Amino acid sequence: MQLQECINFLLTSAQHTVSQYLNQKLLPYDITPSQYGVLHCLWINNGTCIPKQIAKMLYLETPTISGILDRMQKKELIDRVINTENRREILVIITEKGKALEEPIKKIINEVNDEVMKNFTKEESDFIRKSLLQIAEKELLQK
Amino acid sequence: MQLQECINFLLTSAQHTVSQYLNQKLLPYDITPSQYGVLHCLWINNGTCIPKQIAKMLYLETPTISGILDRMQKKELIDRVINTENRREILVIITEKGKALEEPIKKIINEVNDEVMKNFTKEESDFIRKSLLQIAEKELLQK
Numbered sequence: 001m002q003l004q005e006c007i008n009f010l011l012t013s014a015q016h017t018v019s020q021y022l023n024q025k026l027l028p029y030d031i032t033p034s035q036y037g038v039l040h041c042l043w044i045n046n047g048t049c050i051p052k053q054i055a056k057m058l059y060l061e062t063p064t065i066s067g068i069l070d071r072m073q074k075k076e077l078i079d080r081v082i083n084t085e086n087r088r089e090i091l092v093i094i095t096e097k098g099k100a101l102e103e104p105i106k107k108i109i110n111e112v113n114d115e116v117m118k119n120f121t122k123e124e125s126d127f128i129r130k131s132l133l134q135i136a137e138k139e140l141l142q143k
Numbered sequence: 144m145q146l147q148e149c150i151n152f153l154l155t156s157a158q159h160t161v162s163q164y165l166n167q168k169l170l171p172y173d174i175t176p177s178q179y180g181v182l183h184c185l186w187i188n189n190g191t192c193i194p195k196q197i198a199k200m201l202y203l204e205t206p207t208i209s210g211i212l213d214r215m216q217k218k219e220l221i222d223r224v225i226n227t228e229n230r231r232e233i234l235v236i237i238t239e240k241g242k243a244l245e246e247p248i249k250k251i252i253n254e255v256n257d258e259v260m261k262n263f264t265k266e267e268s269d270f271i272r273k274s275l276l277q278i279a280e281k282e283l284l285q286k
Contacts, residue, residue: 003183003200006252007259008158008165008176010272013202013279015154021283022151033151040146057146059156109149116150116278128274129153131267135259136156140164 011135018116025108029101030075034058034068036105039077039094043102047094050083054092059136077101154278161259168251172244173218177201177211179248182220182237186245190237193226197235202279220244 003009022033031039037058041049055065069092072078077098083089117125146152165176174182180201184192198208212235215221220241226232260268 001249001253001256003180003187004276005256005272007256007272007275008161008252009180009201010275010279011154011158011161012176014275015151015158016202017279017281017283018151018154024284033155037146037152058152059159106144109151110144113144113148113150115283116281119277120274124270124274127267128271129148129150131263131271132150132153132157133147134262136153136160138160138164138259140160140258141167 007135018112021116022108022112025112026105029105029108031077031101031105034060035072035077036109038065038068038072038092039098039101039105042078042092042094042098047099049092050089051092072098150278161255164259165251165255168255169248172248172251174220174244174248178215178218178220179252181208181211181215181235182241182244182248185221185235185237185241190242192235193232194235215241 019033022036026032026036038054041054041057045053051062051065051069054069055062058065069078069080073080075097076095079093079095081091081093083091117128120128162176165179169175169179181197184197184200188196194205194208194212197212198205201208212221212223216223218240219238222236222238224234224236226234260271263271
């Protein structure tokens with residue numbers, strides 16, 4: 001098998017190209033693609049999530065999410081508070097600064113998607129997205 | 144746009160799932176997917192490459208490659224020598240240890256590819272690979 005046929009190599013290379021581009025576009029807002037992922041979870045959940053819910057939506061492990069949340073809290077994009085209804089639970093809540101980013105960031109995400117997918121037809125790009133989601137959701141790791 | 148329609152999110156998530164699986168499979172050989180990439184370049188080039196050539200094949204920047212090569216040299220998978228025909232050039236050469244990995248690692252790469260792509264038809268999986276390569280090779284960054 002050639003390197004250019006290896007699915008891990010292809011995914012890594014395509015991801016590298018696109019995330020570098022997205023990073024460049026997000027630079028003026030001082031946020032990274034993973035931080036956008038967390039903000040998105042909060043935007044669609046009325047500004048409040050538990051870390052486990054964010055981890056699940058982003059297909060990441062909870063310790064990875066904790067690191068991202070630490071940096072976002074330092075930047076005052078989110079806050080973490082104790083859930084008064086269940087004091088063993090931490091709630092992640094969006095700040096005004098995090099809320100204000102919704103409109104400009106969504107615009108950038110749309111532009112990046114249009115640019116990356118512009119040479120594919122609607123059917124092709126739907127198929128690529130569906131296939132990537134299927135791969136992302138595969139349970140491959142051996143316990 | 145939903146997060147699950149964002150091409151950067153989809154690529155990152157699919158890449159994460161597949162590379163975690165490949166990492167697990169490569170663990171007994173103490174090499175990472177990027178180190179496999181470098182070994183592959185050497186295997187198909189009679190065991191010798193210049194760093195720039197490796198960077199180009201892997202769609203990575205030369206400083207990133209330098210870091211990977213440092214770790215591979217410590218593990219005695221490669222060596223770096225001065226090109227006697229052009230003393231300003233460094234050659235990366237494969238060691239016996241690096242050569243011996245070709246057969247077992249190629250077997251793992253084939254198994255991982257078969258497992259990840261098993262629910263796609265030959266046509267679908269060819270299309271996915273071709274599309275990912277097109278995305279990887281896009282020149283998106285603004286200078």
